[in-house]
Every structure is written in C-alpha cells, then in structure tokens.
Amino acid sequence: MNRFLWPLIAFALLMVVMVVGLNNADRKGIIRSPLIGQPAPVFDAPDLLDPSARVTSAQLLGGWHLVNVWGTWCVECRAEHATLLAISREGKMPVIGLDWKDSDEDAKVWLQQLGNPYQHVGADRDGRIAIDWGVYGAPESFLVDPSGTVRQKRTGAMSEELWSRCFLPYLSEPQPKIPADCT
Amino acid sequence: MWIELGHFALVLALFVAAGQAFFGLVGAAKQRLDWLPLVRASVLVQTLLTLFAGATLINAFVRNDFSVGYVADHSNSMLPMFYRVAALWGAHEGSLLLWITILALWTVAVRARMHRLPPLFAARVLGVLGLISVGFLLFTLTTSNPFLRLLPPAVDGADLNPLLQDFALAVHPPILYTGYVGFSVTFAFACAALLEGRRDHVWARWMRPWTVMSWAFLSCGIALGSWWAYYELGWGGYWFWDPVENASFMPWLTGTALIHSLAVTDKRGLFKSWTLLLAIGAFSLSLIGTFLVRSGVLVSVHSFAADPARGIFILAFLVVLIGGALALYAWRAPLLQSEAGFALLSRESFLLFNNILLVVATLVVLGGTLAPLIAETLRLGTLSVGPPYFGPAFMVPMLPALVLLGVGFHASWKRGGLQVTSRMLGVVAGVAVLLSVAILLAGYGSRKPLAYVGSALALWIIGSSLIQPIQSLRRGLRMPASVVGMTVAHIGVGLFVLGATLVESASIERDVAMKTGVSVELGGYTYRYTGGEAIEGPNYDGFRAHVTVSRGTRTVAVLAPEKRRYWVTNSVMTEAGIGAAWNRDLFVALGEDVGDGAWSLRLQYRPLIRFIWLGALIMALGGIITLRDERYRRGAQA
Numbered sequence A: 001m002n003r004f005l006w007p008l009i010a011f012a013l014l015m016v017v018m019v020v021g022l023n024n025a026d027r028k029g030i031i032r033s034p035l036i037g038q039p040a041p042v043f044d045a046p047d048l049l050d051p052s053a054r055v056t057s058a059q060l061l062g063g064w065h066l067v068n069v070w071g072t073w074c075v076e077c078r079a080e081h082a083t084l085l086a087i088s089r090e091g092k093m094p095v096i097g098l099d100w101k102d103s104d105e106d107a108k109v110w111l112q113q114l115g116n117p118y119q120h121v122g123a124d125r126d127g128r129i130a131i132d133w134g135v136y137g138a139p140e141s142f143l144v145d146p147s148g149t150v151r152q153k154r155t156g157a158m159s160e161e162l163w164s165r166c167f168l169p170y171l172s173e174p175q176p177k178i179p180a181d182c183t
Numbered sequence B: 001m002w003i004e005l006g007h008f009a010l011v012l013a014l015f016v017a018a019g020q021a022f023f024g025l026v027g028a029a030k031q032r033l034d035w036l037p038l039v040r041a042s043v044l045v046q047t048l049l050t051l052f053a054g055a056t057l058i059n060a061f062v063r064n065d066f067s068v069g070y071v072a073d074h075s076n077s078m079l080p081m082f083y084r085v086a087a088l089w090g091a092h093e094g095s096l097l098l099w100i101t102i103l104a105l106w107t108v109a110v111r112a113r114m115h116r117l118p119p120l121f122a123a124r125v126l127g128v129l130g131l132i133s134v135g136f137l138l139f140t141l142t143t144s145n146p147f148l149r150l151l152p153p154a155v156d157g158a159d160l161n162p163l164l165q166d167f168a169l170a171v172h173p174p175i176l177y178t179g180y181v182g183f184s185v186t187f188a189f190a191c192a193a194l195l196e197g198r199r200d201h202v203w204a205r206w207m208r209p210w211t212v213m214s215w216a217f218l219s220c221g222i223a224l225g226s227w228w229a230y231y232e233l234g235w236g237g238y239w240f241w242d243p244v245e246n247a248s249f250m251p252w253l254t255g256t257a258l259i260h261s262l263a264v265t266d267k268r269g270l271f272k273s274w275t276l277l278l279a280i281g282a283f284s285l286s287l288i289g290t291f292l293v294r295s296g297v298l299v300s301v302h303s304f305a306a307d308p309a310r311g312i313f314i315l316a317f318l319v320v321l322i323g324g325a326l327a328l329y330a331w332r333a334p335l336l337q338s339e340a341g342f343a344l345l346s347r348e349s350f351l352l353f354n355n356i357l358l359v360v361a362t363l364v365v366l367g368g369t370l371a372p373l374i375a376e377t378l379r380l381g382t383l384s385v386g387p388p389y390f391g392p393a394f395m396v397p398m399l400p401a402l403v404l405l406g407v408g409f410h411a412s413w414k415r416g417g418l419q420v421t422s423r424m425l426g427v428v429a430g431v432a433v434l435l436s437v438a439i440l441l442a443g444y445g446s447r448k449p450l451a452y453v454g455s456a457l458a459l460w461i462i463g464s465s466l467i468q469p470i471q472s473l474r475r476g477l478r479m480p481a482s483v484v485g486m487t488v489a490h491i492g493v494g495l496f497v498l499g500a501t502l503v504e505s506a507s508i509e510r511d512v513a514m515k516t517g518v519s520v521e522l523g524g525y526t527y528r529y530t531g532g533e534a535i536e537g538p539n540y541d542g543f544r545a546h547v548t549v550s551r552g553t554r555t556v557a558v559l560a561p562e563k564r565r566y567w568v569t570n571s572v573m574t575e576a577g578i579g580a581a582w583n584r585d586l587f588v589a590l591g592e593d594v595g596d597g598a599w600s601l602r603l604q605y606r607p608l609i610r611f612i613w614l615g616a617l618i619m620a621l622g623g624i625i626t627l628r629d630e631r632y633r634r635g636a637q638a
Helices: A001-028 A075-090 A104-114 A128-131 A160-167 B002-029 B033-064 B071-073 B080-089 B092-112 B119-143 B165-196 B203-232 B243-268 B274-292 B308-335 B346-377 B387-408 B424-446 B449-475 B481-507 B609-627
Strands: A042-046 A055-056 A065-070 A095-100 A120-123 A138-143 A152-153 B508-513 B519-522 B525-536 B540-551 B554-559 B561-568 B569-575 B575-579 B583-593 B598-606
Touching: A001 B274, A001 B308, A001 B346, A042 A075, A055 A120, A055 A128, A065 A075, A075 A095, A075 A104, A075 A120, A075 A160, A095 A128, A104 A120, A120 A128, A120 B346, A128 B449, A160 B424, B002 B033, B002 B092, B002 B119, B002 B165, B033 B071, B033 B092, B033 B119, B033 B561, B071 B092, B080 B092, B080 B165, B080 B525, B092 B119, B092 B165, B119 B165, B119 B308, B165 B203, B165 B243, B165 B308, B203 B569, B203 B609, B243 B274, B243 B346, B243 B561, B274 B308, B274 B346, B346 B387, B387 B424, B387 B449, B387 B481, B424 B449, B449 B481, B481 B598, B481 B609, B519 B598, B525 B583, B525 B598, B540 B575, B540 B583, B540 B598, B569 B583
Parallel strands: A042 A120, A065 A095, A095 A120
Antiparallel strands: A042 A055, A065 A138, A138 A152, B508 B598, B519 B525, B525 B540, B540 B554, B540 B561, B554 B575, B561 B569, B575 B583, B583 B598
C-alpha cells in the first residue's frame, strides 16, 4: 500500500472521533443547574415592599412558584420584565422576586414605573441568598414545584416562548419531555 | 447604515474570494498566464472589502451602536474606548472577522512578493488562499454573522467579559491569529507544490520565510496569552494545558518541526514529502484547534459560545480542505523521492531526531486533548485529562530533544562528524552541570531531581549554542544572519527551560488571612498588610489592599492587589499585585473578606518566571533575525 495514504487514514479516524464528539456536544453545552431535582435552598429575606414582613422559602411549599432573580442594574431584567408581567397575569403560578444586590429605593421606583409582577419580593441586599441558589448572572428564573423542589432553571431573560416550551409542560405531566435546548 | 454596508462588503468579499480561488487554481491548471491580473486584482479587492467590513464594525463599537446585536452583547457605554475597539475580537463572531482580515493581509503580502515566484506557482498559492477565504467567509456569514441588527435595539450593552478587559488580552488575539493564519500561507505553498507535481525542492526556500514569520508571531502570541493568564486569572499559573491553549501549542510544535525540516529540504533536498506533510499538518492543527474550541465538542475555561451548527460547518470545511490536501499528498508525494543519503552523525540525522521528537510531543498534546472525546467515542465514560498527564508525558520526548539539541548544532551536513572537538562539548556539559548544582543549592535549596536535570539542560543548550559565535568572533569571521538567528532562538529555548524548571521546582506559595498591620514570612521575604480601601473605576468598583514586601530592612515592593466587581455583568475579578524583577516575581492575590477587617491573601514567590516569556520572545526574535539572511533577499527563480 502507498505509505503516503497513512496521513489521510489517520485524518479520517480523527474525523470520526470529531463527529461523535459533535453529536454529544449539545448535552455538554448546557449548564444543568445542580439544583434541579433538589430542594429549593432555604432563605429568609426582608420583604422589599412591606417592612414588617419576611419572604421565606417556606412560602414556596404547597403550590407551583417561579422564583426570579433580578436587579435594577441589570439590563436584561428590563428586557424580560414584560414577560414576567404576562406570566403573572396568566395566573398559573405566582412569581416570587429576589432583588439581588440592589438598592431598595431603586427597586421600588422600578416596580412602580414598570409594574409589579411579583407576589412577594425578597431583598437580597448582600447577595448571600443568590449564592445559595447558584446564581451567576441576573436574570435567572427557577421553577419550584409544590413539594419545594427545583424543577427547571433559566439563565438569562425569560421569554413567552421559553415559558411555554420549557416551563409550562411541568405543570401538566410529572416527567415531561423537554426540548434539549431549554437551559 | 454603515453596518449594512459592512455586511454587504463581506458578502461581496465572499464572491471575490471565490473568483480568486477560481482564477488562481483553474487558471494555473489551464496554463492561463493572462488570468494572472484577475487573480492579483481579486486579492486586492477582497482585502479592501474585508478591511472595510471590519472598520464598520469597529465604528459601531466606538459609537455604541447597540442596535447591532454583536455590539449589544459584547460592549457597553461605560466600557473604555480602547476595549470597545478590542471588543471586536472579544467573542466568536468578531474573532472570525479578525481571522478573515488577517488572512486577507497575509494574502496581500504574498501578492506583493509574488514576482519572486514562477507566475503559475504564485497563482496556485493565491488560489488556495482564496479557497480558505471562501470557507471562512461562508462560515462567518452563515453561522456567525456579527453584522446582524437587534430589533428593538438594546438600551445598553451587556458588556465585554471583564476577564477580557485587559491590555495583554486585548492585543494577543491579533498577534496569535497572525501566527495561526500565517500557516495558511505555508499550507498554500505546499498545496501549490503538490498540485504542480514538482520533483525539485526550490519551494522549500520560498516557503521558509513565511513559515518562520508565522512561527515567530505564534510564539509571541502564545507568550502573551500565557502572561495574561498568569496575572489576570489570579492564581499565578502560566500554562494550564487547557484545550484552547493546546489548540495554539500544537501548531506551534508542528511549526517548529517544520522550520527544522525545511532547513534540510532547502539545503540538501531531503525530507521533501515529510516537509510537505508537516506544512499541511501545521495549518490543519490550527483549523482542528478552531473546531475543538468553537464547536462545543470540548469544554474549556476559555469557552466560546458553543453551537453544534458551527461545529458541523467547520467539520465539513476540515474534510474538504485538509482531506483534499492529504489526498493530494497521497497522490503526488510518491513523486518526491530523494536519492541523497547522509551519515549517522550528520546534521540531517539530528534534525530528523528533532522532527520525530517534536511530532511525538505534538501527538502527546493531541492525544491528551482528544482523550475525553476518544473515551466518549468508545463509550468509556467521561474522562478528564490535565496537568498530571501533560506535564510528565510532554517531558518524555522533550528531554532527549534538549540533550540532542546541544550536539546537533555542531554536526556537519551530509558526511557527518562534529565541527567542534568532543572535549569542548564535554567541558560545556560539565560546566552546565556544576553551575546548575551551584545555583540550585546556593540560591534555592531545591532537592527535586528534575530541577537539576532541567537547569543543567538549559545551561547546556545556552553554552553549546554560544560555542560557534565565540569561535567566529575570535577569528574575526562574519556570521550569516541565519546562524545568528539560530543561535539567538536556541538561547531563547535555554532561557525558557531554565525559567520553567525553576518555577516548577522552587516556587513557594501560601494562603493566609491577614489583618491590617500583620506580617507573614515567605521565602525570605516579609509581607506586611498595611490596609486597604474601596475603589471605583470607570465600569467597576471594588477593594484594594496594600501589601509591603521587604527583605531584611529593605522594602522591595509595594503591591496593591484588587478585587473588582464589574457593574454590568456583576462579576467579580481579581487583579493580582505583582512585584516583578528579572529573577523573581512576588505575587499577591486578594481572596475573600473573611470578616473582622481581615482578608484572605494568596502569597507566592516565583523564581525566574520572567524567563519563560522572555525565552519565548527571544525564540521569536531569533526567527525574525534569520529572515535577514541573504538567501531570502535574493529573488528566487524556478
């Protein structure tokens, strides 16, 4: 055999490995939150709008909740705000806000001006709660089921399309088939 | 509007590049000398269009046009001007545009010097380069277009990754890419030689300056990237064997082998088919590296946005370009038989060993990088390969290479034998061993055997490479630029090895919690934490600590490590405080506020770490010096 063919053969084998790798790539690109399937992290935060009340993880029990981490300093949060208002109006579940590393005054002005989609907003002033939730950039949204277990997570702005494709299926079936690109 | 014009210019550039490939390759096949002006014109037009497209995108960044999606994703109105320009290549789409622009500039450089080449050979070279351009332009326009509008426009941008807001990082991609992409010229020369079915080896001389130039840029780019990782990632390492680093290191190793085998092919007409294979290999590894980094196939700390669609495109492109080149090689390389022989102890033999060992080193890196993928293919589960494999495995081929390097210098071409007495080499080796023992015992008290081996090898290489220049100076002989450059480059290798050895074997580090006024001893230096303050920058706030380092009663450095929080992305970055001197770095990184006014600090003492980057730059400088050699300055004729 022509020994000058060997490089081509080696290259062909390499390509096989690459094709297999590429087939599996979509499973690796997704950062699955280690929280999914785990109980929601415990927290106890002052209520942003009611100085006498607290917002706690105990309130997540007994019904579906969407926990949304946001801040007035976050541009993407402004972009997703309309979607959150729509989700709140839709009434399938309450939205609980976690106002992350923010000034209370800015946050109140923001909710007055843009509307308030949240049932309660906890003020996570020093960001300790967000650390427990593994947040690495706002906005992030977590779907929590009636037993208090985190079922789904979105890093980045929520959209109506994502909401209906990646989150709502959980309400109707126990183990829904979720498209691979839901993150 | 400008951005649409830029987008349009890039589409036009695609068609012009296709014309360049067609007129160059088909024209040469049909022996149409009259098509040559068309090839020349399309090169120029394609370059101008690409430069214009790049300029419109820079303009969008500078003017904070957040209606452009790419700008909105990677810039911010608070970002300083310098980084707004550099943000162009801060992510996948823009860095592809940078790649295309640099390819266009290399092509124009080939065009400017093509009068030294036979016209049809030049047409083939430019044709192959046109083909590569077509691939990258198609890739950019179909899967990674930075010119798309965002509707409605963003209020403000999402900001450039704070890790990238740094001088060395802002400048290293253009330099690195100049090296990477330069290998496409070498590749094009190899393909042109194969397409012509040449039996001679004149192409080796034509190829040499381009190869050395690309290699020098690649060396500088890798050194800058490593330096950046050292001071910016905050934990004081300079090389992590990360897939992205390996992606640049593999072409470098192959390119180094290529430079040496080109010397043999040029001078003696040997190793012709091997040299062509290396030329194809160096560029192929650049492309494969691109694929690995940008397709999401491997997970890397440098991760670019992963997208399988992009992966499929690059894979197809690899199959066409590299598969095509290797098929061409399998068809034409049998023509390239060499008759000449050489003796066992000749320069040719040593360069052959050099090549074998460098290729083995490349395979070690390639194997480690691909191991997780191969394990996946064979369903062996997930596998992670890191420094514990790469470090020792890489040394297996490199240690003998370094030993042979010191002898190889002095071997004669063809008939063999050494140009210096073996007694002389023995003296150099003996001095190197004694000196390294003395330095290590007196200066560092290191007991690791590898420290002695490494530093003795480094001194052996430096000493051995100085023999010939010293003899020439004594006899008043003038050395050709190629010999000067070679000597300088190998001294660079020695300095690099010395630096890497000492950093690996004699570094000291410690994590401590310190309050104001507290002192800690480390490696003969006293670190005293004198307090800190809140800081505010253009787009971040944070905390700066002050650490005074003294030796005896003398203050040697006042360091100010910082911890910054970038507002827009809300991400926290550390800026290390580094007290640099030629012979050591004192490195302090700020950890966490542990409460009660105390901070955790990582203190490090790193001996001779500057030699690592200095060595790489001196290697590159050596390469540049060889380009001054008269051989390349004369016009070459077939």
